[in-house]
Each structure stands twice: as C-alpha cells, then as structure tokens.
Amino acid sequence: MRPQVELVHELVRGIDPLDALEAEHRHDTLRWLAGTDDVFRRAKPATPPRHLVSYVAVIDHVDRSSLLVDHIDAGLWLPPGGHVEPDEHPATAAGREAREELTIDPVFVQDPPRPSFLTVTRTVGADAGHTDVSLWFVLAGTRDMPVTVDPAEFTEARWWTHEEVLRTDPHRLDPHYHRFITKIDRPAP
Numbered sequence: 542m543r544p545q546v547e548l549v550h551e552l553v554r555g556i557d558p559l560d561a562l563e564a565e566h567r568h569d570t571l572r573w574l575a576g577t578d579d580v581f582r583r584a585k586p587a588t589p590p591r592h593l594v595s596y597v598a599v600i601d602h603v604d605r606s607s608l609l610v611d612h613i614d615a616g617l618w619l620p621p622g623g624h625v626e627p628d629e630h631p632a633t634a635a636g637r638e639a640r641e642e643l644t645i646d647p648v649f650v651q652d653p654p655r656p657s658f659l660t661v662t663r664t665v666g667a668d669a670g671h672t673d674v675s676l677w678f679v680l681a682g683t684r685d686m687p688v689t690v691d692p693a694e695f696t697e698a699r700w701w702t703h704e705e706v707l708r709t710d711p712h713r714l715d716p717h718y719h720r721f722i723t724k725i726d727r728p729a730p
Contacts, residue, residue: 542574542575542578543578545628545629545630546574546577546578546580548630549574549580549593549631549676550571550574550575552631552655552656552676553567553570553571553574553656553659553676554567554571555655556656556657556658556659558659559658559720559723559724559727560720562720563658563659563660563720563724566659566660566661567659569661570659570661570674573591573674580592580593580674581593581624581625581626581627581628581629582624582625582626583627585668586668586671587664587668587670587671590670590671590672591671591672591673591674592624592625592671592672592673592674593624593625593631593634593673593674593675593676594622594623594624594625594673594674594675594676595622595623595625595631595632595634595635595638595656595675595676595678596619596620596621596622596635596658596675596676596677596678597620597621597622597635597638597639597642597643597647597678597680598620598657598658598677598678598679598680598721598725599620599621599639599643599645599680599681599682600650600679600680600681600682600725601681601682601683601684601700602650602681603683604684604702605702605703605704605726606684606700606701606702606703607620607700607701607703607706607722608620608621608643608682608688608698608699608700608701609698609699609700609701609714609718610642610643610690610694610695610697610698611695611696611697611698611699612666612694612695613693613694613695613696614666614668614694615664615665615666615668616665616666617665617666617713617714617715618701618709618713618714618715618718619714619715619718620677620715620718621638621639621642621643621698622635622638622642622675623637623638623641623642625676631656631676631678632649632653632654632655632678635647635649635654635676635678635680636649636654639680641691642690642691642694642695643688643689643690643698644687644688644689645680645682645686645687645688647680648680648681648682649678649679649680649681650679650680650681651679654678655678656676656677656678657677657678657679657724657725658676658677658717658720658721658724658725659674659675659676659677660673660674660675660677660715660716660717661673661674661675662675662715662716662717677721679725684700703722703726706718706719706722707719707722707723
C-alpha cells in the first residue's frame, strides 16, 4: 500500500462509527483501501469509478447550525467539498475546497484535522453513477462570517439550524446529512 493510501486507511480506521451503516461504510472502505492504490480521481467525472472526496461541514456550534450549498449538478443541498487530488492529504483537500468554494480560511475543530464522519454514496444528478467515499471534516464557523460561493457550482449558500435539517425532506439534502447532524450533536463520551 503506497504511503498516501496508508494515511487514508489510518484516518478511516480512526473514525468512531455512529451506527451500523457508518460501521458498514467503514468496513467497506477499509477493505477497498487494502485492495487498491487507485483511490484518487484521475479524470472527470468518474475515473476510477470509486474515489475519495473531502466534505467540509461548516458548523456554528453556538446556535447549532450548518452552512450548506445548493449544488447545481447534484440538485441537492450539500456541505461544500470535492475530490481529493492524487496523493493529496484529505485534510489538505478539505482546506482547499473551503477556500475555493466558500472563500474562507478553514478552522478545523480537531487538531490535527481528521474526519468526523464517513459515507459511501452513489452520486446523483449530472455526474450520476459513480461512488464517492467521503471523509467529512468539521470546520468552525459563525452565521455572520462572510462567504462567497462559486456561482458555477452553487446557486446559493445558507445556514440551516440542525432542527431545520432534521425536519427537511432527506431527499433535498445529502442522503447522510440527517445522520451526520445526529452524530455531531450527540454528547461527548
């Protein structure tokens, strides 16, 4: 296993699953990482057909809200994020995506940065049909922080309270966002 894939393997192994589905995604991802070094997207939209993504979950912990973007291609409200470049550290990708897609300087809630959540998802919308293995990094934010979104990718960005997220039809959001909110809102052990 090449060093960058071993690093991803260690990050995934360090995620404490919320539930049986995240445990299944973790097991599936660890098996995938052990079986291939071809985990980074090399060509758009889907070469290889399964590849790594870093999500950037910007959370205002004071008022329990999340910044989501209305993604044009997916037709869903999602956390910002994008594909991890070949041999790029997933946290570096998360920081890069925060700067490119929101024009913010990332403030990771964990030091060193590590993912808080893991999902394996078949894509929908314009780039449907491939599988994203997504590492979710949590960034600290506030509702009043200035944000500028890329109009080529998003129609808008807005803050959602966690209660509002949980009341929203899950088909309008990333399919795992309700579970993610449940995980980050649970009391620390």
